Amino acid sequence: MDDVIVVGAGPTGLTAAVDLARRGVSVRVLDGLDGPHRGSRGKGMQPRTLELLDQLGVADRLVSLGVFDLPFRHHRADGTVRDTPRNPDLDAATADPTTPWRTSMLIPQWRTEQVLRERLAEEGVEVSFGTRVASLSQDEEGVEVVLDDGSRLRSAWLIGADGGSSTVRRQLGVGFLGETHEEVRLLLGDAEIDGLDRDHWHQWAADGPLAGTGAVFFALCPLPATTTWQIQIAHTDPERHATPELLTELVESLGPRVHVRRVEVASDWRLNVRMVDKYQVGRVFLAGDAAHVHSPAGGMGMNTGIGDAINLGWKLAAVVHGADPALLDSYTAERLPVAAHVLGLSGELTGRQFWSRTSEQLRDTRGLGITYRTVSDAGSGPVAGDRAPDAPLVDGSTLFVRRRAADWTVLAFGGVVDGVDAPSDLPGGSVQVLDADALAADGTLREAYGADDGTVVVIRPDGYVWSRSAAAVSV
Numbered sequence: 001m002d003d004v005i006v007v008g009a010g011p012t013g014l015t016a017a018v019d020l021a022r023r024g025v026s027v028r029v030l031d032g033l034d035g036p037h038r039g040s041r042g043k044g045m046q047p048r049t050l051e052l053l054d055q056l057g058v059a060d061r062l063v064s065l066g067v068f069d070l071p072f073r074h075h076r077a078d079g080t081v082r083d084t085p086r087n088p089d090l091d092a093a094t095a096d097p098t099t100p101w102r103t104s105m106l107i108p109q110w111r112t113e114q115v116l117r118e119r120l121a122e123e124g125v126e127v128s129f130g131t132r133v134a135s136l137s138q139d140e141e142g143v144e145v146v147l148d149d150g151s152r153l154r155s156a157w158l159i160g161a162d163g164g165s166s167t168v169r170r171q172l173g174v175g176f177l178g179e180t181h182e183e184v185r186l187l188l189g190d191a192e193i194d195g196l197d198r199d200h201w202h203q204w205a206a207d208g209p210l211a212g213t214g215a216v217f218f219a220l221c222p223l224p225a226t227t228t229w230q231i232q233i234a235h236t237d238p239e240r241h242a243t244p245e246l247l248t249e250l251v252e253s254l255g256p257r258v259h260v261r262r263v264e265v266a267s268d269w270r271l272n273v274r275m276v277d278k279y280q281v282g283r284v285f286l287a288g289d290a291a292h293v294h295s296p297a298g299g300m301g302m303n304t305g306i307g308d309a310i311n312l313g314w315k316l317a318a319v320v321h322g323a324d325p326a327l328l329d330s331y332t333a334e335r336l337p338v339a340a341h342v343l344g345l346s347g348e349l350t351g352r353q354f355w356s357r358t359s360e361q362l363r364d365t366r367g368l369g370i371t372y373r374t375v376s377d378a379g380s381g382p383v384a385g386d387r388a389p390d391a392p393l394v395d396g397s398t399l400f401v402r403r404r405a406a407d408w409t410v411l412a413f414g415g416v417v418d419g420v421d422a423p424s425d426l427p428g429g430s431v432q433v434l435d436a437d438a439l440a441a442d443g444t445l446r447e448a449y450g451a452d453d454g455t456v457v458v459i460r461p462d463g464y465v466w467s468r469s470a471a472a473v474s475v
């Protein structure tokens with residue numbers, strides 16, 4: 001019997017599986033598809049997600065395959081164009097050593113999944129494609145799933161990361177509360193297209209060449225490190241469905257020089273804004289789109305799913321290794337408000353042109369401000385639940401890199417390190433206690449943590465602050 005079965009090998013399930021496997025948990029990943037998903041769907045990866053995936057050791061690989069600076073090119077009806085930066089409020093000069101990535105990156109979702117699968121394989125785990133879960137049940141000791149072919153598998157715990165139409169969620173009887181907006185629809189596809197430069201994310205409004213095509217908005221985004229483009233065509237017609245022929249016809253209506261060589265995938269999408277009211281039932285958890293779906297505006301769906309997986313991974317690993325299962329209660333408590341916020345924010349952004357978004361909204365999408373804080377007065381530095389910032393270290397590396405050496409990191413400021421032990425209330429995992437001032441390359445570390453002499457900050461395995469104390473020896 002495995003410790004954990006993960007249902008769904010999308011970005012959420014793969015992230016959870018990697019995080020569990022690297023923490024010594026035996027994990028099995030099931031996916032009903034015959035092979036990897038081929039669509040570029042969630043192509044916007046937010047900075048906080050890169051930070052989270054950095055701890056899994058895949059951020060550098062993802063960054064090498066992505067692109068940060070790809071301006072929008074808006075094609076007006078009169079044939080003129082207007083270019084807009086994708087990251088207008090955070091341009092180059094604002095390098096910040098506490099935050100390695102400031103802006104969102106573009107990378108096709110299939111590529112993100114590929115990189116995660118490769119990382120999972122390093123842990124000795126391969127995805128079992130072609131294994132669709134039909135039903136599940138649970139008892140005091142574990143969970144049993146029945147596959148489509150009638151065979152049964154058992155595990156101590158199960159994560160349902162099986163997307164918006166989640167079988168796991170239905171089997172648990174957990175409601176998916178919200179609305180379906182029949183009138184907000186997209187034709188989607190990935191295709192090889194000639195006749196447009198690949199240095200811009202091209203967008204057209206409903207006028208100009210689109211007049212009469214039924215499209216209300218049209219976007220073609222070149223996908224980095226590929227020869228393909230993502231096609232997004234907004235429309236309102238429930239009778240209209242994405243086929244290679246229709247996508248070709250619509251794309252080629254943009255101008256005589258625009259030619260579609262090959263459509264790789266074509267799919268329909270309509271807006272659902274829904275979420276669950278609990279993320280856990282007994283030994284089963286929901287994560288990612290299985291727990292929340294919303295508009296792609298703002299590029300947050302996959303990012304929120306990866307955030308769920310990282311929040312759950314270390315807690316479930318700790319419980320598998322003997323920690324009190326009460327630790328798992330914090331998964332719902334911490335992630336449900338994040339999903340509710342993302343549903344609201346993506347709703348605000350839906351239908352708004354990118355350049356009309358406020359700086360506050362743009363920053364909000366980046367995930368750097370997500371906090372699990374339960375106190376309102378934050379004081380001078382990050383407190384329990386806040387993101388733990390990065391800082392340069394004297395050996396040329398960074399705190400984020402150093403954090404990979406252990407599950408928990410204790411930063412002791414003001415030379416008090418000899419009097420600091422690993423806190424006794426940690427729910428398992430390895431701990432490193434660091435002399436923060438001796439390690440710091442400059443004043444960034446102290447400043448980022450608002451630390452005084454004697455401040456001790458404990459950082460959780462998922463990169464959030466566990467505790468902060470002014471006492472030199474007890475944390």
Ligand SMILES: Cc1cc2nc3c(=O)[nH]c(=O)nc-3n(C[C@H](O)[C@H](O)[C@H](O)COP(=O)(O)OP(=O)(O)OC[C@H]3O[C@@H](n4cnc5c(N)ncnc54)[C@H](O)[C@@H]3O)c2cc1C
Binds near residue numbers: 007043289301303
């Ligand atoms: C046009 C578009 C643009 C988007 N842009 C962004 C963006 O820029 N940024 C962003 O963060 N998000 C974006 N998203 C959203 C993003 O694609 C989703 O949030 C993301 O796919 C969710 O990942 P997941 O792993 O939770 O679920 P999924 O990717 O849906 O994966 C679920 C997996 O579970 C499998 N499965 C389902 N049922 C079963 C079963 N019974 N048994 C076994 N396996 C099963 C499926 O085969 C699938 O592989 C976009 C979405 C769209 C449509």
